[in-house]
Amino acid sequence: MSEKTNGYTGMALAGREVAARPSLKLEFFRRAIGKLLVRNNLMTVIGGAIITTIILAAVFAPFLAPHDYKEQTLSHALLPPSWSKGANSTYLLGTDHLGRDLLSRIIFGARTSLLVGVGAVIVAGSIGTILGLLAGFVGGKLDSVIMRLADIQLSFSAILLCIAIMAVIGQGLSKVVIVLGVVSWVQYARVVRGSTLSVKEELYIEAARAIGVSNWRIVTHHILPNISRPLMVITTVNAARQILNEAALSFLGLGVQPPTPAWGSMLSEARGFFRIAWWNTVFPGLAILVTVLGINLLGQALQPRQ
Amino acid sequence: MLRYFVKRLGHAILVLLAVTILVFLLVYLSGDPARALSPIDATEEDVENLRHQLGLDQPLYIQYFRFVQDALHGDLGYSYKYRMPAMSMALQRLPATLILALASFTITVGISIPLGIFAASRRDSFAEPFVNILCLLTISTPTFWLGLLLILVFAEYLRWLPASGRGGLQNLVMPAVTLGAYSIGLTTKMVVTTTSAELGRGYVTTARSKGLKEQVIYSRHILKNMLIPVVTVLGLQLGAFLGGTTIVEVVFAWPGIGWLMMQAINSRDLPLIRAVVLIMGVFFTVINLAVDLSYCYLEPRIRYE
Numbered sequence: 069m070s071e072k073t074n075g076y077t078g079m080a081l082a083g084r085e086v087a088a089r090p091s092l093k094l095e096f097f098r099r100a101i102g103k104l105l106v107r108n109n110l111m112t113v114i115g116g117a118i119i120t121t122i123i124l125a126a127v128f129a130p131f132l133a134p135h136d137y138k139e140q141t142l143s144h145a146l147l148p149p150s151w152s153k154g155a156n157s158t159y160l161l162g163t164d165h166l167g168r169d170l171l172s173r174i175i176f177g178a179r180t181s182l183l184v185g186v187g188a189v190i191v192a193g194s195i196g197t198i199l200g201l202l203a204g205f206v207g208g209k210l211d212s213v214i215m216r217l218a219d220i221q222l223s224f225s226a227i228l229l230c231i232a233i234m235a236v237i238g239q240g241l242s243k244v245v246i247v248l249g250v251v252s253w254v255q256y257a258r259v260v261r262g263s264t265l266s267v268k269e270e271l272y273i274e275a276a277r278a279i280g281v282s283n284w285r286i287v288t289h290h291i292l293p294n295i296s297r298p299l300m301v302i303t304t305v306n307a308a309r310q311i312l313n314e315a316a317l318s319f320l321g322l323g324v325q326p327p328t329p330a331w332g333s334m335l336s337e338a339r340g341f342f343r344i345a346w347w348n349t350v351f352p353g354l355a356i357l358v359t360v361l362g363i364n365l366l367g368q369a370l371q372p373r374q
Numbered sequence: 375m376l377r378y379f380v381k382r383l384g385h386a387i388l389v390l391l392a393v394t395i396l397v398f399l400l401v402y403l404s405g406d407p408a409r410a411l412s413p414i415d416a417t418e419e420d421v422e423n424l425r426h427q428l429g430l431d432q433p434l435y436i437q438y439f440r441f442v443q444d445a446l447h448g449d450l451g452y453s454y455k456y457r458m459p460a461m462s463m464a465l466q467r468l469p470a471t472l473i474l475a476l477a478s479f480t481i482t483v484g485i486s487i488p489l490g491i492f493a494a495s496r497r498d499s500f501a502e503p504f505v506n507i508l509c510l511l512t513i514s515t516p517t518f519w520l521g522l523l524l525i526l527v528f529a530e531y532l533r534w535l536p537a538s539g540r541g542g543l544q545n546l547v548m549p550a551v552t553l554g555a556y557s558i559g560l561t562t563k564m565v566v567t568t569t570s571a572e573l574g575r576g577y578v579t580t581a582r583s584k585g586l587k588e589q590v591i592y593s594r595h596i597l598k599n600m601l602i603p604v605v606t607v608l609g610l611q612l613g614a615f616l617g618g619t620t621i622v623e624v625v626f627a628w629p630g631i632g633w634l635m636m637q638a639i640n641s642r643d644l645p646l647i648r649a650v651v652l653i654m655g656v657f658f659t660v661i662n663l664a665v666d667l668s669y670c671y672l673e674p675r676i677r678y679e
Contacts (some may be wrong), residue, residue: 216388219466220388220392224389225658226614226617227616227618227620231635232647233403236647316518317519320620335518338522360516361510
């Protein structure tokens with residue numbers, strides 16, 4: 069009997085031994101954390117932490133904001149941050165010219181920035197990926213037409229195009245998302261086309277064709293998953309750019325309109341009195357910088373190493 | 375060479391065509407173009423008169439050809455606010471914008487190439503991560519915010535530089551640095567990457583084994599080879615400068631074409647908006663064409679492609 073069960077018993081013992089050794093689990097975590105902290109991965113951790121914090125702040129804004137972001141108390145206008153002289157301790161980062169709490173507006177402003185960033189990326193990503201896939205997979209004249217269109221679009225400054233269109237069609241959150249998305253499809257299309265061209269020559273695509281898999285299935289099940297990495301890199305670059313562009317448009321008065329808090333329009337409002345209330349200029353700008361930096365850090369970590 | 379030139383020129387003409395279509399359609403994006411082109415206080419009858427007068431009741435393609443014809447004659451209508459020809463107003467402001475763009479470009483080249491080479495040559499020291507972080511910070515900073523911070527520090531607290539307006543070289547420093555910051559980050563990163571790649575190549579090892587001085591290796595060998603991708607990025611940046619000037623001009627009250635555009639937008643002066651967009655579009659195309667053609671000299675292989 070002992071001969072028969074020896075193997076099983078041995079395995080069971082080994083399993084019990086592994087389970088009994090918590091140091092192995094610890095070792096695994098230690099190595100994982102160690103790996104994460106090495107070079108680029110440190111950037112991933114910092115970038116990820118920043119973005120997670122900002123997403124959480126945006127989602128739980130009503131619970132985190134110490135005041136109502138719309139509440140105006142003119143007698144509390146332009147109060148400095150709580151650590152300065154003459155401050156009111158209930159307003160941690162001070163107040164704006166209408167006596168609204170700056171911290172609450174910054175927290176709610178994260179919603180606008182992220183909404184525009186994600187929305188514009190979805191619009192640009194959808195248009196660009198579809199056109200890029202068509203150009204790369206179908207090829208021929210369709211490829212020439214799409215790429216010529218991309219060249220034309222790329223030959224024109226995206227932000228200038230946004231300013232011109234927003235000036236004519238009017239302002240608003242949804243318009244900003246659509247315009248920013250529509251003018252930045254090119255980067256996606258170029259990256260997706262390039263990656264599709266190389267992936268479609270792979271043996272597994274040929275094998276899929278040989279067994280009669282439809283073109284639609286090849287694109288959705290074989291090409292798309294294999295071009296996801298360059299797609300993710302371009303998405304991070306694009307998201308950072310969209311947030312900066314939205315802030316610029318709002319700063320120029322062409323983006324999100326008051327009373328919706330947006331970091332760009334907060335800076336625009338602060339311009340009139342930034343000499344006497346520096347905090348209104350510094351903190352919303354810092355919020356944009358930190359968010360974009362977080363996305364860029366993640367993007368850098370995703371890029372293949374040199 | 376000639377084939378490439380003709381091909382590139384054809385592309386530029388196509389882009390110009392697209393720019394004119396965009397500017398033409400801009401008034402239609404607002405809904406009723408006759409209403410958009412009328413002053414705010416115009417009556418319904420005035421609007422109808424203008425519609426007939428401008429031929430807006432004609433088919434779209436006839437309107438477009440007439441628009442191109444007028445634009446070629448420098449006629450894009452009169453600005454409502456200033457009661458002056460829109461095209462000449464926009465052209466008057468162009469030099470200020472070009473000076474600003476050129477100054478930013480010079481600063482970008484002057485800082486990013488030496489800084490990038492320095493960082494790449496000291497890969498194992500603190501220099502590379504430091505420059506990397508600096509690059510990440512500059513490409514993550516909103517241009518207009520940087521401008522406001524510079525005004526706050528250098529004009530308000532230190533009182534070293536004037537906060538706004540156009541005048542001497544002192545007025546140019548802050549707007550040029552603000553406009554160039556993003557490009558400095560981007561180009562420096564590019565220089566670090568390409569220089570690092572070149573440093574690992576065989577010709578550098580050969581040059582070192584010959585006993586050449588490091589300075590000579592960098593100036594005669596590496597610089598030449600790393601310049602092509604860097605010029606590509608710089609060329610793209612030059613175009614981006616023209617787009618970015620609008621925001622910087624607004625922050626520093628710099629009397630360029632971008633600031634004029636924002637004034638036109640605020641007063642819904644559509645003829646002026648159209649003139650500015652058309653001129654910037656044409657200029658953008660010309661710069662892109664010039665940059666592309668300059669590659670022929672830097673990279674002779676392009677001529678034969």
